[in-house]
Amino acid sequence: MKKLKIVLLYNNRHSYPDPNDYRNQLEADFDDPETTEWQIRYLKRSGFEVIPIEANENAYLRLYRLRKKIDLVFNVSEGIYGLDREAQLPAMLEMLQIPYLGSRPLTQAIILDKAKTKEVLSFHGIPNLPFQVLRRSDEIIDTRLKFPLIVKPVAQGSSAGVTNESVVFSVEQLRHQAKKIIETFFQQPVIIEPFLSGREFSVPMMGNPPRILPIIEPNHKLLPKNYLPLDSLEVKWHFEEKAGSESYLQCPARLSRKLERKIKEICLQTWKALEIRDWCRIDIRCDREENPYVLEVNSPPGIIPPEVSRSSYFPLSARAAKISYQQLLEDLVKIALERYRKNYL
Numbered sequence: 001m002k003k004l005k006i007v008l009l010y011n012n013r014h015s016y017p018d019p020n021d022y023r024n025q026l027e028a029d030f031d032d033p034e035t036t037e038w039q040i041r042y043l044k045r046s047g048f049e050v051i052p053i054e055a056n057e058n059a060y061l062r063l064y065r066l067r068k069k070i071d072l073v074f075n076v077s078e079g080i081y082g083l084d085r086e087a088q089l090p091a092m093l094e095m096l097q098i099p100y101l102g103s104r105p106l107t108q109a110i111i112l113d114k115a116k117t118k119e120v121l122s123f124h125g126i127p128n129l130p131f132q133v134l135r136r137s138d139e140i141i142d143t144r145l146k147f148p149l150i151v152k153p154v155a156q157g158s159s160a161g162v163t164n165e166s167v168v169f170s171v172e173q174l175r176h177q178a179k180k181i182i183e184t185f186f187q188q189p190v191i192i193e194p195f196l197s198g199r200e201f202s203v204p205m206m207g208n209p210p211r212i213l214p215i216i217e218p219n220h221k222l223l224p225k226n227y228l229p230l231d232s233l234e235v236k237w238h239f240e241e242k243a244g245s246e247s248y249l250q251c252p253a254r255l256s257r258k259l260e261r262k263i264k265e266i267c268l269q270t271w272k273a274l275e276i277r278d279w280c281r282i283d284i285r286c287d288r289e290e291n292p293y294v295l296e297v298n299s300p301p302g303i304i305p306p307e308v309s310r311s312s313y314f315p316l317s318a319r320a321a322k323i324s325y326q327q328l329l330e331d332l333v334k335i336a337l338e339r340y341r342k343n344y345l
Contacts (some may be wrong), residue, residue: 004071006333007063009089010036011055011078011099011296023178029078029157031304039329043074046330056080060092072336073100074329076300082110083155083188086299103277103299110274111297112155112232114191117274123157124273126266128294131193137179141171141192150195150230151177153185157298159233161185167195167228196293198229198286199251203267204301204317206279206332210271211317212264214320217253231283232259240311249311251320263292270294278335281314303328 013030015092036052043050051070053062055077063070073093087105094105103111110116114131121128128254132142133154148169148307153161161181168174178190187340200220203214220229229235240248255263267282284292304312305325 003047004333005051005066005069006043007051007053007066007070007073008036008039008043008100009053009055009059009073009075009077010039011080012036029160032308033167035304035308038307039074039076039303042305042326042329045326046333048333055089058246059089063092063096067096067098070098072333073098074333075100076104076303082105083113086112098121099223099340100338101278101300101332103275103280107275107277108299111276111280111299112157114152114154114296116188117294117297120273124269126273126294127292129193129196131191133189133191134178135182135187135189137175141174143304145192146193146194148210149174149192151181151190151192153181154173154189154191156188157296159231159236161233162230163233164226164228166228166232179188195231196232196285196287198288198290199286200229200286201263201292202313202317202323203277203282203316204279204283205267205271205282207335208277210268210276210279212267213257213314213317213323214252215260215263216249216251216317218246219250222248241309247315249316251316254263259286259290260294266292266294270297277339279314 012033023106023331040050040052051066053059072111075089077089081089087109090100090102090108091105091200093100115133117127118131131144146166147194151166151168151174161184165177166179174192181190182188200218202216205211206213222315223229223235223239227239251261256286263284266284270282271280279301280297280299282297285295286292301314302312303314306315310316315328323331
């Protein structure tokens with residue numbers, strides 16, 4: 001029987017993200033080489049012929065040469081330049097008519113831009129927080145936004161640019177943090193929104209239509225005293241990975257039926273509104289009255305093998321659902337291939 005030819009499309013980082021060095025965070029979205037090596041091993045164990053391609057300037061040429069031989073691209077890449085970089089590789093694959101895992105270019109471009117995501121969600125009546133985009137740190141701040149606020153790059157993932165300093169309590173702090181982010185991330189705008197003090201959840205989804213995997217909740221009570229209760233770079237890259245972990249990430253989260261129903265309904269609405277395909281992870285935060293709001297959508301979500309990290313959210317949730325990492329990769333390949341067999345879109 002012919003082996004399926006699977007291209008693993010990835011980006012590798014060259015340094016580990018450091019909350020004290022913002023320039024060092026520019027590749028936070030990328031994977032460590034060890035992660036890519038293990039992903040290749042797992043895909044090969046599943047009986048696939050695997051062709052690794054790094055999503056750099058040479059990726060298009062390699063994809064073009066192989067286009068008639070590829071059965072599916074397992075896309076975990078982020079792209080490398082610009083505010084729409086997550087749409088770059090899907091657009092190339094669309095042009096070359098190569099099947100791939102994940103959402104189409106338009107969805108990917110919108111999802112990476114937190115402000116555009118919010119605009120779409122607001123149009124569809126899906127709960128999300130009021131916000132303002134700043135292209136300069138000295139712009140007039142919307143007085144309807146009440147402190148404390150959180151300041152984030154508008155188009156970064158993996159908590160890049162989000163540290164303890166991101167939560168601000170005054171206009172002076174806000175302008176200082178906005179200036180730092182804009183200058184560090186090559187004039188990328190920042191988004192500011194209220195910082196909620198309620199519970200936080202991460203919701204992995206996969207399939208067409210989507211299945212919601214066990215919901216994850218970080219237990220902020222376990223954080224060191226100098227860490228603010230949010231999914232910051234300090235927490236994600238240092239506390240979760242180096243200090244300790246699976247006890248901090250509760251999965252499945254302990255939820256009332258009412259709150260669980262609300263969260264799942266909001267996530268399904270978000271999937272539909274943004275026309276997500278195959279898989280994603282949605283981050284939710286509640287106010288003090290446990291009203292949930294969409295913070296952002298992660299597509300592609302991180303999928304680090306357990307040999308490298310036990311705190312990678314999507315595999316952690318899959319394990320709680322009794323899905324091994326091996327089976328998770330196989331299921332995702334199947335989900336994407338079935339979508340193409342039934343309907344190209």
